[in-house]
Amino acid sequence: MERSRGEASATLVCGSAGLRLAGLRQQGSAKCILPYGAAGRGGRPELVFLNTSGGLTGGDALSYAVTLGPGAQAVATTQTAERAYRAAAGTARVRVTLSVGAGGWIDWLPQETILFDQSALDRRSVIDLAPGAGCLMLESVVLGRAAMGETVTQVMLRDWREIRQAGRPVLVEPLRLGALALRSGLAGLGGARAFASIAMVGEGAADLLAPLRAVLDEPGVTCAASALDGRLLLRLLAADGWPMRRQIARALAVLRKGAALPRVWQM
Numbered sequence: 001m002e003r004s005r006g007e008a009s010a011t012l013v014c015g016s017a018g019l020r021l022a023g024l025r026q027q028g029s030a031k032c033i034l035p036y037g038a039a040g041r042g043g044r045p046e047l048v049f050l051n052t053s054g055g056l057t058g059g060d061a062l063s064y065a066v067t068l069g070p071g072a073q074a075v076a077t078t079q080t081a082e083r084a085y086r087a088a089a090g091t092a093r094v095r096v097t098l099s100v101g102a103g104g105w106i107d108w109l110p111q112e113t114i115l116f117d118q119s120a121l122d123r124r125s126v127i128d129l130a131p132g133a134g135c136l137m138l139e140s141v142v143l144g145r146a147a148m149g150e151t152v153t154q155v156m157l158r159d160w161r162e163i164r165q166a167g168r169p170v171l172v173e174p175l176r177l178g179a180l181a182l183r184s185g186l187a188g189l190g191g192a193r194a195f196a197s198i199a200m201v202g203e204g205a206a207d208l209l210a211p212l213r214a215v216l217d218e219p220g221v222t223c224a225a226s227a228l229d230g231r232l233l234l235r236l237l238a239a240d241g242w243p244m245r246r247q248i249a250r251a252l253a254v255l256r257k258g259a260a261l262p263r264v265w266q267m
Contacts, residue, residue: 004053004060006030012038012045013069019045022069029053030062035263040074046262050079056094058087058120063095070101070130077262078110081142084119091156096125100133105202109252109262112140112194112241120156129165134202136255137163140248142194142241143182154179163201170231171199194241196248198234200255205232212254218247
């Protein structure tokens, strides 16, 4: 059976005329666009990645990468929710690699991943931060579409998230989600259909813990936030993706100090 392959990468550097696009590579089903150009909105460019194959199934492979030079700042997101469909054979593979130069910053804010029944997805997301660099990282997952009456009873998700600072791991989150976790009560998802993690690494991240906790009040969403030594972490569980999305938007407004969400989020 035909399988999709896609790779997209972009490089931004600071020069005498400001931030500029130094490299752009696109291959197969993966694309990267800068809808506002390198100048972006409010001085921060938005990089929008998209998968033209319309979703992922067993055997597909997708790769996104961003490289920011010293002092460069950018926001990277996805054009819409990524969908992992039923896999007849094999596993879909996604790799996200972000590199930030000294004094730079990246917000990695992909829209949710929707896992359909009997899907199989292996995803690895790594952010490399040079000294003085920082990041904000979001990953959110929704199990099926509640509005369509879909239920998910069998799924395989291997999800590895890692943030390194000056070559040293400061956050490593391996996740393996299978059918047992869907059935195991509080030891698993506790009946939730949607879950997410937000991580922030950088100077002053811990100072945002109190204002973040003050907005964690969306009905139907369970949240917990903690912070330590330049790191902040937020976990979310919800019965459906839409209330979780609203809560994520309010949390990001605090963490991004009022900056607007990427336009493609359509909130």
